[in-house]
Amino acid sequence: MTTATNRTTADASQSTNRVLSEEIALRVEDLHVYYETEAGDVKAVNGVSFDLRAGERLALVGESGSGKSTMATALMRMTRPPGKIVSGSITLSGRDILQLSESEIRRARLAEIALVPQGAMNSLNPVIRIEKQIIDGILDHIVEESVGNSSGSRRSEVMEANAEGALLRKPTRRELRDKVADLLTNVGLSPSVASMYPHELSGGMKQRAVLAIATCLSPKVILADEPTSALDVVVQRQIMQTLGKLQSGIDAAVILVGHDMGLVAQFADTIGVMYAGRLVELGPVEQIFEDPQHPYTRLLIESLPSFSEKKDFVGIPGMPPRLLNLATGCAFYPRCPSAMDICQDTDPLDIAIRPNWRTACHLHNETGSDG
Numbered sequence: 428m429t430t431a432t433n434r435t436t437a438d439a440s441q442s443t444n445r446v447l448s449e450e451i452a453l454r455v456e457d458l459h460v461y462y463e464t465e466a467g468d469v470k471a472v473n474g475v476s477f478d479l480r481a482g483e484r485l486a487l488v489g490e491s492g493s494g495k496s497t498m499a500t501a502l503m504r505m506t507r508p509p510g511k512i513v514s515g516s517i518t519l520s521g522r523d524i525l526q527l528s529e530s531e532i533r534r535a536r537l538a539e540i541a542l543v544p545q546g547a548m549n550s551l552n553p554v555i556r557i558e559k560q561i562i563d564g565i566l567d568h569i570v571e572e573s574v575g576n577s578s579g580s581r582r583s584e585v586m587e588a589n590a591e592g593a594l595l596r597k598p599t600r601r602e603l604r605d606k607v608a609d610l611l612t613n614v615g616l617s618p619s620v621a622s623m624y625p626h627e628l629s630g631g632m633k634q635r636a637v638l639a640i641a642t643c644l645s646p647k648v649i650l651a652d653e654p655t656s657a658l659d660v661v662v663q664r665q666i667m668q669t670l671g672k673l674q675s676g677i678d679a680a681v682i683l684v685g686h687d688m689g690l691v692a693q694f695a696d697t698i699g700v701m702y703a704g705r706l707v708e709l710g711p712v713e714q715i716f717e718d719p720q721h722p723y724t725r726l727l728i729e730s731l732p733s734f735s736e737k738k739d740f741v742g743i744p745g746m747p748p749r750l751l752n753l754a755t756g757c758a759f760y761p762r763c764p765s766a767m768d769i770c771q772d773t774d775p776l777d778i779a780i781r782p783n784w785r786t787a788c789h790l791h792n793e794t795g796s797d798g
C-alpha cells in the first residue's frame with residue numbers, strides 16, 4: 428500500500444462507521460444527461476445508476492468535468508438548457524421525479540430533496556434578511572387548499588408536510604419565528620442572525636444560513652455540491668460537522684459532491700467515483716480507501732498529499748476525455764496504468780464485487796458478477 432493510502436485510510440477511519448438501513452431513500456437508474464452544443468451532445472452523465480439508502484452519506488468524487496454537478500442538478504430536476512435529461516429515472520419516495528408536474532416537483536424540492544448549491548454562500552439574496560429567506564422557502568410549500576381546510580387545526584404539527592411536500596396547515600407568524608430561531612440554532616448561529624442581511628455575515632455564517640434553508644422542511648435527501656469550497660480549512664471542518672449533525676437530526680441521506688477526497692473520507696459512508704460521466708466505482712469508503720478496485724480510484728487516492736510522509740506529488744497522467752463523441756471502450760483507457768487490449772473498444776460492465784460495492788473495470792470481469 429502506498430503512503431498516501433496509509434494516510435487517507437487513517438482519515439477514512441474517522442468516518443462514522445455507521446450501520447445503515449437497507450431502506451432506499453433515492454434510486455437512480457440509467458440516468459443520461461446531455462448538453463446540446465453545435466458540435467454535438469456532451470454526455471455529461473452517461474448511464475449512471477445507484478441506490479442511496481436512508482440516512483446514508485454518499486460522496487461523489489472525480490476530477491473537474493466528470494459530471495458531478497450535472498448529476499446533482501438533475502437529481503433536483505433543475506437541469507436547464509442547453510442541458511437536458513435524456514433518459515433514466517430518479518425515484519424518490521416511490522415517485523419518479525422526472526414524471527412529476529412542475530407544481531409537484533416544486534413541492535418535492537426542500538420538503539423531500541434539498542440542494543446546497545455550489546457557491547451556496549452566493550445563492551442568498553443580498554437584499555433580503557435571513558429570516559425572510561428561510562420563511563419564503565417554507566411558505567412556498569403551502570398549497571391553498573391545505574391552508575383553507577385546516578387553518579387553526581391542531582391536528583398537524585407545524586411544518587409537517589404531506590407526501591407531496593405540501594404543508595398541512597399554514598404556520599402562524601409566531602411559529603415561523605420560532606422555527607427560524609430553531610433552524611439557526613441547529614446550524615450553530617445565533618437566532619439574532621435572523622434579522623441580518625447576508626453581507627453582514629462571514630462566509631462560514633452564510634454557508635450555515637444556507638444549510639438552515641436546506642433543512643427547513645426536513646428533507647429525506649440533502650444534496651451538497653462542494654459545500655465548503657472557498658472556505659478556509661477550519662471553517663470547512665466545522666461546516667462538515669454541522670452538516671453531519673443536521674443530517675443525523677432529521678435522519679436524511681446526504682449526497683456530498685466534492686473534489687477533496689481527504690475531506691469526504693472523513694464524512695462519507697460510501698464513495699462514488701465518477702469519470703467521464705460514469706460511476707466507475709461505488710462502495711464503502713473505508714474499504715475503498717484501503718483497497719480501491721478501479722485504477723482511477725487508486726490514482727485519485729494516491730494523488731492525495733501526505734502530511735505524515737514526505738513524497739513527491741503524484742498526479743494522474745494525461746487529461747480527462749472530452750465528453751463529446753466519446754468512443755466506445757473504457758474512457759479511462761488512455762490514462763490507465765493497467766489497460767488491456769479489451770479496454771480500448773469494449774465498454775466495461777458494472778460488476779458487483781462485494782455487497783454494496785461495484786466497479787466498472789475489465790480487471791474484474793472474471794472475479795465479479797454483472798451487477
Ligand SMILES: Nc1ncnc2c1ncn2[C@@H]1O[C@H](COP(=O)(O)OP(=O)(O)OP(=O)(O)O)[C@@H](O)[C@H]1O
Nearest residue numbers: 462469471490491492493494495496497498509750
Ligand atoms: N452549459 C454547458 N454546456 C456544455 N457543456 C457543459 C455545460 N455545463 C457543463 N458542461 C460539460 O459537462 C461536463 C460535466 O460538467 P460538470 O460541471 O457536471 O462536472 P463536475 O464534475 O461537476 O466538474 P466541477 O468539479 O469542475 O464542478 C463537462 O465536460 C462540462 O464541460
